Amino acid sequence: MDGWIAVGEQGMLDAGTMTDVNVGDQTVLLVRLDDGYHAMQERCPHRRAHLSNGTLAGGVIVCPWHGSRFEASTGRNLDWVDNLPAIVIPFVKLFSPPKDLQTYPVKVEEGQVWIDASVVGSQGES
Ligand code: FES
Numbered sequence: 001m002d003g004w005i006a007v008g009e010q011g012m013l014d015a016g017t018m019t020d021v022n023v024g025d026q027t028v029l030l031v032r033l034d035d036g037y038h039a040m041q042e043r044c045p046h047r048r049a050h051l052s053n054g055t056l057a058g059g060v061i062v063c064p065w066h067g068s069r070f071e072a073s074t075g076r077n078l079d080w081v082d083n084l085p086a087i088v089i090p091f092v093k094l095f096s097p098p099k100d101l102q103t104y105p106v107k108v109e110e111g112q113v114w115i116d117a118s119v120v121g122s123q124g125e126s
Helices: 091-094 117-122
Strands: 004-009 018-022 026-033 037-040 053-056 061-062 069-072 077-079 106-109 113-115
Touching: 004 018, 004 077, 018 117, 026 113, 026 117, 037 106, 113 117
Parallel strands: none
Antiparallel strands: 004 113, 018 026, 026 037, 053 061, 061 069, 069 077, 106 113
Protein backbone atom coordinates (compact mmCIF):
# COMPACT_ATOMS: atom_id res chain seq x y z
CA MET A 1 0.00 0.00 0.00
CA ASP A 2 1.18 3.52 -0.54
CA GLY A 3 0.05 6.98 0.35
CA TRP A 4 -2.17 8.44 2.99
CA ILE A 5 -5.64 6.96 3.53
CA ALA A 6 -8.51 8.86 5.16
CA VAL A 7 -10.05 6.78 7.94
CA GLY A 8 -12.76 9.13 9.18
CA GLU A 9 -13.91 12.62 10.03
CA GLN A 10 -11.71 14.83 12.18
CA GLY A 11 -14.20 14.62 15.06
CA MET A 12 -14.74 10.86 14.83
CA LEU A 13 -13.33 10.26 18.33
CA ASP A 14 -13.51 12.21 21.57
CA ALA A 15 -10.29 12.71 23.51
CA GLY A 16 -9.58 9.67 25.67
CA THR A 17 -11.23 7.15 23.33
CA MET A 18 -10.02 4.64 20.75
CA THR A 19 -11.34 2.46 17.95
CA ASP A 20 -10.15 0.14 15.23
CA VAL A 21 -10.04 1.42 11.65
CA ASN A 22 -9.31 -0.24 8.32
CA VAL A 23 -6.27 0.91 6.38
CA GLY A 24 -6.46 -1.06 3.16
CA ASP A 25 -6.54 -4.70 4.25
CA GLN A 26 -4.96 -3.93 7.63
CA THR A 27 -6.62 -3.05 10.94
CA VAL A 28 -5.08 -0.21 12.93
CA LEU A 29 -5.82 1.11 16.42
CA LEU A 30 -6.67 4.80 16.35
CA VAL A 31 -6.46 6.65 19.66
CA ARG A 32 -7.37 10.24 20.38
CA LEU A 33 -5.63 11.91 23.30
CA ASP A 34 -5.68 15.55 24.38
CA ASP A 35 -2.79 16.24 21.99
CA GLY A 36 -4.49 14.66 18.97
CA TYR A 37 -4.63 11.34 17.16
CA HIS A 38 -2.18 8.45 17.41
CA ALA A 39 -2.18 5.27 15.28
CA MET A 40 -0.64 1.92 16.16
CA GLN A 41 -0.96 -1.80 15.70
CA GLU A 42 -4.36 -3.09 16.80
CA ARG A 43 -3.23 -6.59 17.84
CA CYS A 44 -1.41 -7.07 21.14
CA PRO A 45 2.19 -8.20 20.55
CA HIS A 46 1.77 -10.89 23.22
CA ARG A 47 -1.00 -13.17 21.88
CA ARG A 48 -2.71 -10.87 19.38
CA ALA A 49 -5.76 -9.85 21.39
CA HIS A 50 -7.71 -6.97 19.85
CA LEU A 51 -6.53 -3.92 21.77
CA SER A 52 -9.62 -2.03 20.60
CA ASN A 53 -11.53 -4.31 23.02
CA GLY A 54 -9.27 -3.24 25.86
CA THR A 55 -9.40 -0.07 27.91
CA LEU A 56 -7.87 3.37 27.56
CA ALA A 57 -7.46 5.50 30.67
CA GLY A 58 -4.95 8.18 31.55
CA GLY A 59 -3.23 7.75 28.20
CA VAL A 60 -2.59 4.04 28.82
CA ILE A 61 -4.02 1.15 26.75
CA VAL A 62 -4.63 -2.08 28.65
CA CYS A 63 -4.89 -5.37 26.76
CA PRO A 64 -8.19 -7.19 27.47
CA TRP A 65 -6.58 -10.63 27.76
CA HIS A 66 -3.55 -10.55 30.06
CA GLY A 67 -3.33 -6.91 31.10
CA SER A 68 -0.24 -5.72 29.25
CA ARG A 69 -0.17 -1.93 29.31
CA PHE A 70 1.05 0.45 26.61
CA GLU A 71 1.60 4.20 26.52
CA ALA A 72 -0.93 5.40 23.95
CA SER A 73 1.14 8.36 22.73
CA THR A 74 4.22 6.26 21.90
CA GLY A 75 3.23 2.58 21.92
CA ARG A 76 5.85 1.95 24.61
CA ASN A 77 5.23 -1.13 26.75
CA LEU A 78 4.75 -0.25 30.42
CA ASP A 79 3.82 -3.62 31.93
CA TRP A 80 3.78 -7.08 30.37
CA VAL A 81 1.09 -9.75 31.04
CA ASP A 82 0.28 -8.14 34.36
CA ASN A 83 -2.99 -10.09 34.80
CA LEU A 84 -1.33 -13.52 34.72
CA PRO A 85 -0.47 -15.28 37.99
CA ALA A 86 2.79 -13.84 39.34
CA ILE A 87 4.43 -17.28 39.36
CA VAL A 88 4.15 -17.68 35.56
CA ILE A 89 5.09 -14.13 34.51
CA PRO A 90 8.89 -14.75 34.46
CA PHE A 91 8.39 -17.77 32.17
CA VAL A 92 6.05 -15.87 29.88
CA LYS A 93 8.59 -13.04 29.66
CA LEU A 94 11.33 -15.54 28.87
CA PHE A 95 9.48 -17.08 25.92
CA SER A 96 7.54 -13.99 24.87
CA PRO A 97 9.57 -10.93 25.85
CA PRO A 98 7.87 -7.54 26.25
CA LYS A 99 7.36 -5.59 23.03
CA ASP A 100 6.28 -2.07 22.21
CA LEU A 101 3.41 -1.38 19.82
CA GLN A 102 4.35 -0.40 16.30
CA THR A 103 3.14 3.14 15.68
CA TYR A 104 2.13 4.68 12.35
CA PRO A 105 2.15 8.24 11.01
CA VAL A 106 -1.23 9.97 11.40
CA LYS A 107 -2.37 13.48 10.51
CA VAL A 108 -5.50 15.61 10.40
CA GLU A 109 -6.04 17.45 7.14
CA GLU A 110 -9.06 18.71 5.20
CA GLY A 111 -11.34 17.71 8.07
CA GLN A 112 -10.23 14.06 7.89
CA VAL A 113 -7.95 11.76 9.87
CA TRP A 114 -5.27 10.21 7.62
CA ILE A 115 -2.91 7.27 8.25
CA ASP A 116 0.18 6.56 6.14
CA ALA A 117 -0.78 3.27 4.51
CA SER A 118 2.70 2.69 3.10
CA VAL A 119 4.07 2.29 6.63
CA VAL A 120 1.15 0.12 7.79
CA GLY A 121 1.43 -2.16 4.75
CA SER A 122 5.18 -2.58 5.04
CA GLN A 123 5.00 -3.70 8.65
CA GLY A 124 2.47 -6.45 8.19
CA GLU A 125 -0.16 -5.72 10.83
CA SER A 126 -3.48 -7.44 10.29
S1 FES B 1 -2.70 -10.94 24.48
FE1 FES B 1 -2.31 -8.99 25.28
S2 FES B 1 -1.35 -9.35 27.15
FE2 FES B 1 -1.69 -11.33 26.34
